[in-house]
Amino acid sequence: MLHMPKIMKDILSRVGYGGTKEMEDDVQNLVEILRAQLTNKRYLIIIDDLWSTRDWHTIECAFVENNNGSRVITTTRIQDVAIACCYPSQGHVFQMQLLNELHSSTLFFKRLFGTQDGCPEQLRKISNDMLRKCKGVPLAITSIASLLANQSMHVETWEKIRNSMGSGLDTNPTMEWMSHVLSLSYNDLSHELKTCLLYLGVYPEDHAIGKFDLVRKWIAEGFVRERHGLDLEEAAENCFNELINRSMIKPFFNAHGEVQGCQVHDLMLDLIISKCKKENFMTIIDRNFAMIGALQVRRISHQFHNRDIALVIERVTQSQVRSCKFFSAADCMPLLSKFELLRVLDMDGPGSYVRPEYMCLDLTAINHLFLLRYLKVSYFRLVLPKKFGKLKHLTTLDIESTILCPWDQFSDFTSLSSLRHLILPSQFGDVVRINGLSKLCNLRTLINFRIRPSLIRTSLMTAPPSTHFWSNFIRRPQHLQRLRLGRHIPKVPNCIVHAHRLAYLEGLLVQELRSDGIQVLAQLPCLIYLDLGAITIPEKNIIIHPNTFPSLKHFIFNVSCELSFLTFEPSAMPRLQILRIDLDGHEESTMQLQEDSPVGGIENLASLEKIFQED
Known part of the structure; x- marks a missing residue:
């Protein structure tokens, strides 16, 4: 089921409506705003991957029939949804065709060799056999090609992979065989890459996963080690890039063409969740209160906001939990003191921005989590401890999308000797409220760093270079x-x-x-x-x-x-x-x-x- 407020806000932002972050998550109000924005305009809107007719009937209310030649395109895997998206006598269902032999081979060989003619002759027949098994399914073709790209160019190796593909789509249902193909790629990963990939199960379907957040969590969990002259961040980014190169995850880019994060294909996510359950890697609590995974859990992903979810959380053995991700959390927060071995804590508030009337999340007792390495809080009013006395291992503190309570008081960072990444609230005031900042010798990232103008002016213009603020901080x-x-x-x-x-x-x-x-x-x-x-x-x-x-x-x-x-x-x-x-x-x-x-x-x-x- 789609998160409808997010969908509406995404459409509004793409049709030129500003300020969507500060808008309420009232679907009816968002529909009315979008209708007003589209009035007297000619528009083309694409809605990707619809799963229910109910979602479509909500979305379609926002589209104005103004006879300006506008078009709405939807994609879905469900025939009934496709039919529902068609207006009477106006819509058309286009059934996507599988790739033909030429397009299949082009996709396959270009992924492997950069050109369709680059395949060595001794591998040509084996390649054609594998292409026939893929039956023109693009995901199957790219998955097998990505797997082969990391193998030696020996006939025996390629024959082994061909034989492991089974009979292909001729005798297996599509989803079952695709899962088998994706498993081949998964099984070829190193232990380190497998662990990093499984961690993506913490995120819901179609979630945009930020690269920096992800690699920092990998590091905090201990999945990545320094090697070959690379530090932890570089090694983790190498893992991220390797998963992209193997077509296990799909990158997305910012406006400057830089990789900003990734998304996981639905079928790949299904495989990940299946592996997580089998290996007791993660427990997922979804909107149906279904717990995918064991009660003796290591990692928890809470993917739905409801007060009753607290009762579900009580069923797990919290003392063994190492990582916890809350989506849309508010009044369902458990007692953090019970999570004695917690390394990663990531909490999202009930909305997509912070409002002054939101409840305060009190984290003054967080010092008891002495193993905590990663802490991120978003969309809450937040109370932090005055001192982080016991968080000796904390490497990431991200509170950018929060409002501090009280706003004019901040914590003493002196004891956070391991801190590498500090992301402050965007509304935060002057740096003079932050104690111990210049003592963070391992700091690599500092975001929303603000300095009182009078302090800068005094330091830069009058103080000796060895004592002024900037020199003390930068050194x-x-x-x-x-x-x-x-x-x-x-x-x-x-x-x-x-x-x-x-x-x-x-x-x-x-x-x-x-x-x-x-x-x-x-x-x-x-x-x-x-x-x-x-x-x-x-x-x-x-x-x-x-x-x-x-x-x-x-x-x-x-x-x-x-x-x-x-x-x-x-x-x-x-x-x-x-x-x-x-x-x-x-x-x-x-x-x-x-x-x-x-x-x-x-x-x-x-x-x-x-x-x-x-x-």
């Missing part, structure tokens, strides 16, 4: 890799040059950008992503010199003032792939380059793939 967390600022600062701090491992710098908005500030940033050896904004540029021009920004791949530059020119000299930013320039404040009379653009030297960016310029 301590030597492993800092991601930093997102939440407030503008006077200038680029010189001491940021000490952040040798900094790879992502977001929201760096400076009151005054000068050439020396650019040079400071240009020296960062690992900087991959830079989001830089300038309110004033006294020199009226920016020059990116040769052999600077050696690792930068993505550069966003927002200018809110007059800019005469921005020039990229030869060999500048040698790895830059994406360039986005937003010129808000320039005047046409100041532009000195052709085509009314102050940007020059684009041809010197040898690796550039995409460029966006707005003015």
Whole structure:
């Protein structure tokens, strides 16, 4: 069953309606807003993977029949749902056909060899045998091809896989045989990859799974180990990429073409849940209060919000639980003190944003969970302990989508010596409320970092470099890799040059950008992503010199003032792939380059793939 408020909000956001995060989850109200938004418009809307006629009858109420040539396309695996989606005398059910022999072989060989003609002759007959067994089913073809891509090119190996495929779709029902094919790919995984894949069973069907959240949970669970010179984060990302390469998960991308997360095919999720149950890897509590898994559980996924679910939770042996994920949790929260071995705790509130009247989630007793490594809370008003005295192993604290109670009081981080990732609330105030931040020597990610302007001004302009705030902070967390600022600062701090491992710098908005500030940033050896904004540029021009920004791949530059020119000299930013320039404040009379653009030297960016310029 679809989560209807989310579907409606997704459609609204795609037809240009802003502010959907703050909207109530009232389906009828969302339908009326969408109808108003579509009035007098010509639209094309695609609804993917419908499973019930009831869902369709709810969705269709939002579509206005305005005779403007609009179209609605739905996809489903159920014939009755397809028929229900057709308007009388207007709709048409299109039965998707299986791939023919040519398209099947093209998909298969391109996945394996990059070209249809790349198959060695000795493997051609075996390949054709396997293709015949797949009977044109795309998922079967890509699954087998992905499995073969990780094998040696020996005839014996390929024959073994062909023989293990069984008789194929000729004698087995589609779903049963597909499960068998997917099991072949699963069985070929290493123990580490199998464990990482099974963990995806914590998420419901069609859920968008964030990459960073997932890999941090893998690490917290102890699924991934450092190896071959890779640290934990790099090793976990390698596992994530390997599952993509093997077609076990499907990636999705952000607006800049970067992998943001993944989704799991329904059939693959069915296989995962089956394996989880068989191996007692995870217990899933669904909307029917069915418990998929044993009562002696290691991991729990609560996928439906209801007060009565607390009674279901009481049935499990909570003292053995290592990981707990609550979807739409509120008044069904169990006593956390009973989860003595908990490593991962991820809790979503009842909505898709935080409202001031929401109940407060009191986590002041969380210090008893001394093994806790990962804590994420979303869509709650939140009470944290004043001190995290016993959470010596906590590596991730993500409370971005929360409101703190009280808002002007924050915790002492001094004891969180293992903390690697700190994501603060977006509405959070000044950094002076955070105690012990500069002592977090293992910190790699810091999001929504805000500093009181008076503190910055005093530190940067009057205090000695060895004692001012930035120098004290940047020198301590030597492993800092991601930093997102939440407030503008006077200038680029010189001491940021000490952040040798900094790879992502977001929201760096400076009151005054000068050439020396650019040079400071240009020296960062690992900087991959830079989001830089300038309110004033006294020199009226920016020059990116040769052999600077050696690792930068993505550069966003927002200018809110007059800019005469921005020039990229030869060999500048040698790895830059994406360039986005937003010129808000320039005047046409100041532009000195052709085509009314102050940007020059684009041809010197040898690796550039995409460029966006707005003015």
